[in-house]
Amino acid sequence: MKGIEKISAHIEADAKAAAQSVLDAAQAKVNQIKADFDQKVKTVYETKIADGKKEIDGKVDNAARLGNMEAKKSVLAAKQEMVSKAFDRAQEMIIDLPAEKYEAFLTKLVVESANTGKEEVVFNERDKSKHAKKVVDAANKQLSANGMEGGLSVADRTADIAGGVLLSEGGIEVNSSLELLMDVCRTEMSSQVAEVLFGE
Numbered sequence: 001m002k003g004i005e006k007i008s009a010h011i012e013a014d015a016k017a018a019a020q021s022v023l024d025a026a027q028a029k030v031n032q033i034k035a036d037f038d039q040k041v042k043t044v045y046e047t048k049i050a051d052g053k054k055e056i057d058g059k060v061d062n063a064a065r066l067g068n069m070e071a072k073k074s075v076l077a078a079k080q081e082m083v084s085k086a087f088d089r090a091q092e093m094i095i096d097l098p099a100e101k102y103e104a105f106l107t108k109l110v111v112e113s114a115n116t117g118k119e120e121v122v123f124n125e126r127d128k129s130k131h132a133k134k135v136v137d138a139a140n141k142q143l144s145a146n147g148m149e150g151g152l153s154v155a156d157r158t159a160d161i162a163g164g165v166l167l168s169e170g171g172i173e174v175n176s177s178l179e180l181l182m183d184v185c186r187t188e189m190s191s192q193v194a195e196v197l198f199g200e
Helices: 002-025 027-055 060-095 099-113 125-130 132-145 178-198
Strands: 120-122 164-169 172-177
Touching: 060 099, 060 178, 099 132, 099 164, 099 172, 120 132, 125 132, 164 178, 172 178
Parallel strands: none
Antiparallel strands: 120 164, 164 172
């Protein structure tokens, strides 16, 4: 159990580091999106309030409350969508890193996810053809330097993941896919991303 907790802790730490690095790089794009977004939110809000007032001529107070509630729901939904898009963009930026940096990222995932040093490393089809051998060789060297067995190998099969890796041995599979790492980040860092986007 301790091994799994250690792996989970490493994956979580790496996810935070990966997300933070790409969020920094995405700041300029975020600023552009935020300017457009603020104007759209203002327009949606004003339109809903105006429509509400027209429909409730005789019940101004009640309709205003309903209109405000709907406007707030629309704003919240729009903000949640923007936060989601920020994480999607962060994932894309990791995948699009230069080969050397992406291989270093994958190597770190493999090293920190390895429990015995004898696992098979499963890549997606693209990464297997482009990066697998370099990543596994580099990971084995690091494991050996850390006093673990450096007997990792590239799995014959591939995984249907956007990026990252899976480590498999004896029917046990450790999921270090990019999707899982980003899900961890979404759970733990959404409020921080919202603060960057909206100053909240």
